[in-house]
Amino acid sequence: MTAWMVRAGSSGEREQWALENGYTGAGYGDVASLNGCATREDVMQKVSQGIPNSSPGAVKNFAAQLWALKQRMQIGDLVVMPLKRTSEIAIGSIDSEYTYLDDPDPQRRHVRRVTWKVTDLARSRIKQDLLYSLGAFSTVCQIQRNDAEHRLRSCISGGADPGARVGLSASVTAPSPIAPVLHIEEAEELIEAPVDVARYAADTIASRTIEAFSGHKMEGLIADILRSAGYVCTEHGEGTDDGIDIVAGKGILGLEPPRLIVQVKSQASPVDSPTVSQLHGSLAIHGADQGLLVAWGGLTRAARKLLESQRFAIRVWDADEVVSQLQEHYASLPARVRRELPLKQIWTLADEAG
Numbered sequence: 001m002t003a004w005m006v007r008a009g010s011s012g013e014r015e016q017w018a019l020e021n022g023y024t025g026a027g028y029g030d031v032a033s034l035n036g037c038a039t040r041e042d043v044m045q046k047v048s049q050g051i052p053n054s055s056p057g058a059v060k061n062f063a064a065q066l067w068a069l070k071q072r073m074q075i076g077d078l079v080v081m082p083l084k085r086t087s088e089i090a091i092g093s094i095d096s097e098y099t100y101l102d103d104p105d106p107q108r109r110h111v112r113r114v115t116w117k118v119t120d121l122a123r124s125r126i127k128q129d130l131l132y133s134l135g136a137f138s139t140v141c142q143i144q145r146n147d148a149e150h151r152l153r154s155c156i157s158g159g160a161d162p163g164a165r166v167g168l169s170a171s172v173t174a175p176s177p178i179a180p181v182l183h184i185e186e187a188e189e190l191i192e193a194p195v196d197v198a199r200y201a202a203d204t205i206a207s208r209t210i211e212a213f214s215g216h217k218m219e220g221l222i223a224d225i226l227r228s229a230g231y232v233c234t235e236h237g238e239g240t241d242d243g244i245d246i247v248a249g250k251g252i253l254g255l256e257p258p259r260l261i262v263q264v265k266s267q268a269s270p271v272d273s274p275t276v277s278q279l280h281g282s283l284a285i286h287g288a289d290q291g292l293l294v295a296w297g298g299l300t301r302a303a304r305k306l307l308e309s310q311r312f313a314i315r316v317w318d319a320d321e322v323v324s325q326l327q328e329h330y331a332s333l334p335a336r337v338r339r340e341l342p343l344k345q346i347w348t349l350a351d352e353a354g
Contacts, residue, residue: 003078003143003152005134012084014107019090024079024114026069026139028062029106034098040067065140069110070098078152079114080143082134087123087320088298091156092116117156122298123203124268124319126161131203135195160268197348205343206319210266210296212340218266219245222294224337228329243278257289264294271295273302280310292317
């Protein structure tokens, strides 16, 4: 058994369909059914016919990924789908051989059946070396390094990445941020497949952020971000147990709307629904206009459902949103924060996955 990463569109456009219907698939809608293909060369011919203007390198790359979907994946293998729309991770097990669906949407035809075991695993629950492997821009690739399969199965059963077992990580290093982890049989076909640089950078920043600002330090960081956005903040500090970590408002005294109550949870475990209910109750008690819940480890399913009825009262910042806010307000953050979290902006060409 092994593990595979399969994406669901460059913008996550097939994610919900895949989760609701129990599929994983590779897009490539212009390529006809692979049911009659017995070799990788047969798949290359299908790709050449379906995408005739592609370069020879692209044809090899696409064919290698479709061949993996068609032939190399096995029933019982794990499949991992990084979710673009929520920045979470879905993990399932492959239940069927390759199937070509007669679907009106051509991007939903090359598929495998999947039983999704976890659909809302926060990225903060996965250690950095394994996140590197999930950063490949390839639509389909095998995840092998650093005891990946064992760790992903642990995420299904225990909700968190335990790290590589002793003796199984010493012989390998973290994948380069330039290329994905590939099976040796694919080495010639998948050439220079890049990673999602923005995703890789966000994961790296998140890792450094929680290392430098764990616990009550995270409250100070969130207050600094809000001050950079024009709020006057009062931090409640350690020892309080009223569910309020920061009070913020506009104007010179911080009394003008919107007036915020902020609760900060920096632990890796997801925040539960009673925490959401406590924050919602605090809004009325204290006369606040809005609530901000910083949930570094994401939300439980029950908490997410509860928030759907409070979407105009409470906003949630998970690890990804905190990183986004850091990037947006970095230049105006205090020097002490910038020393703890040294960042620089770069420009790079975009390379999208299918």
